[in-house]
Amino acid sequence: MEMTEKIEETARELGARVRPQIEEAKRRFTSMSDSATTYIKANPGKCLVGAIAVGFLIGKIASRRG
Amino acid sequence: METRAENPPNGRAAGDAASAKKLGKRMEKVGHTAEQVWDRTRDSFSDFGDALDVKGRVDRHPFGTVAAAIGIGYVLGGGLFTPLTARIVRLGVRIGVRLAVLPLLKQEMAELVGEIEGEEDGKARATSKRTRTRGDEP
Numbered sequence: 772m773e774m775t776e777k778i779e780e781t782a783r784e785l786g787a788r789v790r791p792q793i794e795e796a797k798r799r800f801t802s803m804s805d806s807a808t809t810y811i812k813a814n815p816g817k818c819l820v821g822a823i824a825v826g827f828l829i830g831k832i833a834s835r836r837g
Numbered sequence: 838m839e840t841r842a843e844n845p846p847n848g849r850a851a852g853d854a855a856s857a858k859k860l861g862k863r864m865e866k867v868g869h870t871a872e873q874v875w876d877r878t879r880d881s882f883s884d885f886g887d888a889l890d891v892k893g894r895v896d897r898h899p900f901g902t903v904a905a906a907i908g909i910g911y912v913l914g915g916g917l918f919t920p921l922t923a924r925i926v927r928l929g930v931r932i933g934v935r936l937a938v939l940p941l942l943k944q945e946m947a948e949l950v951g952e953i954e955g956e957e958d959g960k961a962r963a964t965s966k967r968t969r970t971r972g973d974e975p
Contacts, residue, residue: 808899815895815902822906823913830914837919 811818895902916922 811899811903812896815892818903819891819895819906822903823910826907826910826912826916827914828910829907830911830916830919833911833916833919833921834914837921 891902911917
């Protein structure tokens with residue numbers, strides 16, 4: 772019984788320690804996504820041309836390997 | 838005194854002036870045509886842009902539009918018929934099957950099991966009724 776209680780306690784402590792970090796990571800991810808969306812909406816031409824260029828490069832690399 | 842070069846004989850000066858005028862007119866015409874071509878090209882490009890509605894699309898689905906642009910670039914870069922594409926398609930199909938077909942299969946199985954259980958219950962009730970009625974007989 773003591774062993775199970777210890778394991779439960781450790782798991783609880785670990786959860787309490789990790790939860791804030793997960794929350795922080797979630798918050799950071801959301802803010803990054805928001806700023807990326809804002810940037811794309813502000814500069815659609817730049818972003819689309821850049822995306823086409825990136826896709827072109829990936830396609831070139833894939834075709835060379837294949 | 839006039840030199841020969843300034844005033845050549847045989848009415849050459851008049852001919853030169855006429856040809857210069859012609860050339861000027863031609864140049865003007867070419868310039869006008871180029872302007873027209875430029876205007877038409879610009880109009881057709883703006884029409885194309887309006888038809889595509891790039892700005893609206895980016896406003897509605899920013900990440901989707903960027904992903905589509907990457908896909909267009911990938912195809913233009915010659916990556917369409919490559920092992921990487923095959924791998925991506927296979928992964929997509931696998932995920933699609935998991936997301937779309939498996940819940941349907943689960944539902945079907947659940948319905949089938951429910952029907953089988955219902956039938957078995959019905960049979961069991963029928964047999965118990967029969968035994969009861971036989972037992973009640975005098």
